[in-house]
Amino acid sequence: MNKFFAAPLLAAAFAVAGVSAASAQAQMTRNEVISSLAGTAATVGRFDPIALEQAAAKAAASGGEDAVSRVSDSLSKLPQLSVEINFDLNSGQIKPESYYAVGLIADAMATPSLMGQRFAVVGHTDATGPREFNFKLSQKRARSVAEALITTFNVPVDELIAIGVGEEQLQDPANPKAAINRRVQIINIGH
Amino acid sequence: MKIKSIYAVAAVCFMSLAMTAGAQAQQTMGYADAVRTLANACGADINKYCSSATLANFGITNCLVENTGKVSASCTATVATVTAAIEARTAAQKAAPQLCERDARQFCANIKGGNRFVLQCLLKAERRVGKACNNAITAAGWR
Numbered sequence: 001m002n003k004f005f006a007a008p009l010l011a012a013a014f015a016v017a018g019v020s021a022a023s024a025q026a027q028m029t030r031n032e033v034i035s036s037l038a039g040t041a042a043t044v045g046r047f048d049p050i051a052l053e054q055a056a057a058k059a060a061a062s063g064g065e066d067a068v069s070r071v072s073d074s075l076s077k078l079p080q081l082s083v084e085i086n087f088d089l090n091s092g093q094i095k096p097e098s099y100y101a102v103g104l105i106a107d108a109m110a111t112p113s114l115m116g117q118r119f120a121v122v123g124h125t126d127a128t129g130p131r132e133f134n135f136k137l138s139q140k141r142a143r144s145v146a147e148a149l150i151t152t153f154n155v156p157v158d159e160l161i162a163i164g165v166g167e168e169q170l171q172d173p174a175n176p177k178a179a180i181n182r183r184v185q186i187i188n189i190g191h
Numbered sequence: 192m193k194i195k196s197i198y199a200v201a202a203v204c205f206m207s208l209a210m211t212a213g214a215q216a217q218q219t220m221g222y223a224d225a226v227r228t229l230a231n232a233c234g235a236d237i238n239k240y241c242s243s244a245t246l247a248n249f250g251i252t253n254c255l256v257e258n259t260g261k262v263s264a265s266c267t268a269t270v271a272t273v274t275a276a277i278e279a280r281t282a283a284q285k286a287a288p289q290l291c292e293r294d295a296r297q298f299c300a301n302i303k304g305g306n307r308f309v310l311q312c313l314l315k316a317e318r319r320v321g322k323a324c325n326n327a328i329t330a331a332g333w334r
Contacts, residue, residue: 030223094246096230096237102246103222110221110284111333112310147247153222154281 028101033108036081037188039117044190047078049120049163053139056165060135066127066176071168079188081105082171084179085145090137092144102145105186106153114188116159121146122185123164127176131167139164145184161189219283220276221332232269236262283330291324 055071085102086095094102108114123142125134139162146162149155170181220228230237233255237244240261241254255262255270288295288306291313295302298319299312313320314333328334 030221099230099246099251100223100226103224103226107221107223107332112307112314115307116305144245144247148245151248152246152250 028104030104030107030111033081033104034111034113037079037108037117037119037186038113039079039188039190043077043079044117044188047075047120047187047189049122049161049187049189052122052165053163056135056163056168059168060131060166063131065130067131067167067170070170070173071165075169075185075187081186082183083186084182085141085184087141087144092137092140094144094148102148103153106149106155109149109155109159117191118159118161118189120185120187120189121149121160121162122169122187123162124169124171124181124183124185125167126178126181127167127170135164135166135168137164138166142184218276219280219330219332220273221280222277225273225277228273229269233262233266236266280330280332283327284332287324287327287331287333290327291320294320294324 052072052075059067059071083101083105085098087093087098088095109117109119121142123138123140123145125138125141127134142162142164146160149160150157167176167181170176171183172178172180175181229251236255236258237251240258241251244250244254252270252274255266259267287310291310294313294316295309298316299309302308302312310328310333313324314328317325317328320328
């Protein structure tokens with residue numbers, strides 16, 4: 001077998017195009033990622049990602065174009081990081097300008113501050129398009145980020161769980177189609 | 192004159208030592224830096240040959256390796272360097288707890304909860320911790 005297929009190496013690069021779109025993200029440092037995600041016994045362990053995804057699935061299945069309200073009020077209290085990860089349109093394919101951000105998260109997770117902790121990767125969309133479509137798309141995107149972290153970036157598989165919540169947990173409910181709503185949240189869920 | 196030349200030899204020796212130490216510290220690399228390094232060396236080749244490759248499952252580097260011969264020589268060389276640097280970091284992360292065992296017993300004996308808390312303690316105790324352990328922590332990319 002070719003050495004490059006077997007080794008736990010990285011596989012990533014920015015493509016040349018689109019780097020400017022990620023400039024804000026590129027300024028994020030690893031230690032900022034760590035301080036956002038570092039938890040204490042008091043703040044972690046209070047969140048059930050599966051239950052959240054089920055609530056979002058149920059809400060999305062009620063149909064229509066627009067979510068009525070958020071499915072969780074307690075999410076914002078947990079140690080977390082919202083990352084702008086860009087994907088191809090209606091796809092789970094991560095755009096090259098976001099590879100750096102995914103690498104940074106992996107580096108942070110390998111430090112003593114975060115190693116051995118578990119994290120939920122939560123995919124969100126904005127409110128453009130049907131709710132159910134958005135729910136499935138967000139699942140696909142969250143899984144895509146988790147898969148990249150686990151395979152290429154060597155994060156232990158038992159440290160990640162990927163869920164989607166579609167447009168059911170908008171960051172900015174007053175502007176449901178705003179870009180800020182399209183994000184991937186990383187939430188520390190404890191040991 | 193003789194004295195001057197001795198100084199000169201000493202200076203050269205010191206410089207080469209310093210450079211060796213520097214080179215050793217640079218041999219390991221994290222994923223984010225690796226992404227950036229590869230982007231600079233291989234961005235054009237990735238756009239040209241690997242535009243449908245995925246980030247997961249080593250998709251990009253696999254594609255670059257599959258296209259060896261077509262991609263630029265500097266990209267191919269960078270893939271090898273970066274891969275080695277990442278493997279070195281992963282190895283350093285695995286080796287650090289053992290290399291720091293004595294320091295951990297000496298400076299962090301009361302720390303409970305497992306390796307990660309001991310390592311955090313050793314990070315804080317940098318000034319007192321021995322060179323081998325400190326080097327291991329640096330190579331692991333934990334500072």
